[in-house]
Amino acid sequence: xxxxxxxxxxxxxxxxxxxxxxxxxxxxxxxxxxxxxxxxxxxxxxxxxxxxxxxxxxxxxxxxxxxxxxxxxxxxxxxxxxxxxxxxxx
Numbered sequence: 001x002x003x004x005x006x007x008x009x010x011x012x013x014x015x016x017x018x019x020x021x022x023x024x025x026x027x028x029x030x031x032x033x034x035x036x037x038x039x040x041x042x043x044x045x046x047x048x049x050x051x052x053x054x055x056x057x058x059x060x061x062x063x064x065x066x067x068x069x070x071x072x073x074x075x076x077x078x079x080x081x082x083x084x085x086x087x088x089x090x
Contacts, residue, residue: 005042009035025062029055036074045078052078 012035019027032055039048052075059067079088 005038008038012038025058025064029058029064029067032058033070033074040074040078045082049075049078 012031016028016031016035019025019031032051036048036051036055039045039051052071056068056071059065059071076088079085
């Protein structure tokens, strides 16, 4: 399935659009996390971080901070791979 990551990115964008129309925040969060993972696997760590930031902002906006541990853990993993240890300190 990851042989066509750009197609997967298009699908996650479409998924996000549909779930946003329905105000389904859980699925919006899921689609953002999927998108971040795809960027990570493509080696686009900076884009992954941008999407994780969006996911964190959404979680805070809808007052569902249960997801923040997973989001910040994923961000920390990227900082470690990038050797950006200082940035990883919240």
